[in-house]
Amino acid sequence: AQxxxxxxxHVSVSEGALVLLRCNYSxxxxxxxxxxxxxxxxxxxxxxxxxxxxTLVKGINGFEAEFKKSETSFHLTKPSAHMSDAAEYFCAxxxxxxxxxxxxGAGTRLFVKA
Amino acid sequence: SAVISQxxxxxxxxxxxxxxxxxxxxxxxxxxxxxRQQPGQSLxxxxxxxxxSEATYESGFVIDKFPISRPNLTFSTxxxxxxxxxxxSIYLCSVxxxxxxxxxxxxxxxxxxx
Numbered sequence: 001a002q003x004x005x006x007x008x009x010h011v012s013v014s015e016g017a018l019v020l021l022r023c024n025y026s027x028x029x030x031x032x033x034x035x036x037x038x039x040x041x042x043x044x045x046x047x048x049x050x051x052x053x054x055t056l057v058k059g060i061n062g063f064e065a066e067f068k069k070s071e072t073s074f075h076l077t078k079p080s081a082h083m084s085d086a087a088e089y090f091c092a093x094x095x096x097x098x099x100x101x102x103x104x105g106a107g108t109r110l111f112v113k114a
Numbered sequence: 115s116a117v118i119s120q121x122x123x124x125x126x127x128x129x130x131x132x133x134x135x136x137x138x139x140x141x142x143x144x145x146x147x148x149x150r151q152q153p154g155q156s157l158x159x160x161x162x163x164x165x166x167s168e169a170t171y172e173s174g175f176v177i178d179k180f181p182i183s184r185p186n187l188t189f190s191t192x193x194x195x196x197x198x199x200x201x202x203s204i205y206l207c208s209v210x211x212x213x214x215x216x217x218x219x220x221x222x223x224x225x226x227x228x
Contacts, residue, residue: 044206090156
């Protein structure tokens with residue numbers, strides 16, 4: 001079975017500051033891991049994903065995440081926040097291979113202060 | 115990637131009525147998914163729809179309440195039947211890519227039941 005926990009339902013940063021959104025997962029098989037972003041009144045957009053290979057994954061809009069198996073974590077970072085990054089962010093996990101569903105975390109709302 | 119459209123984008127309905135939500139994809143896909151996102155919450159999978167077979171419902175969701183059609187590889191509908199205010203949510207359609215390691219989401223249908 002898979003599960004995902006996002007630490008912090010709300011995160012507030014100043015414009016230009018580091019963004020760190022935390023995600024821990026559990027999975028009975030090697031996981032696929034995802035970060036999605038949802039802007040107000042829109043659907044979900046994939047920011048980045050980890051399936052296999054390099055553990056540091058770069059995504060769109062300057063975001064990246066690192067898969068740390070020993071810590072069962074997949075934290076999302078961005079060196080410098082922009083006002084346009086204000087949105088809801090969802091971490092998700094699914095088991096590699098067939099027959100697994102994607103499980104979404106509760107979400108973290110990111111606020112960016114001017 | 116796949117481009118997904120949903121109709122309607124939003125609706126306000128009276129309790130006891132039904133609403134059918136349409137999902138159209140710009141390419142043929144095997145599996146389509148319907149999610150519910152209640153206000154301020156994460157995504158919950160309602161059902162998985164494969165073309166030519168009955169939809170598979172998750173625990174807590176039943177066909178009588180959420181009948182799904184999947185007449186071909188690019189289209190699906192979800193009906194929310196006998197609505198109550200508790201059905202007020204965003205309903206999202208999603209599809210998988212060929213490699214089954216990524217999902218794409220439609221823009222969602224925002225339903226308010228009064």
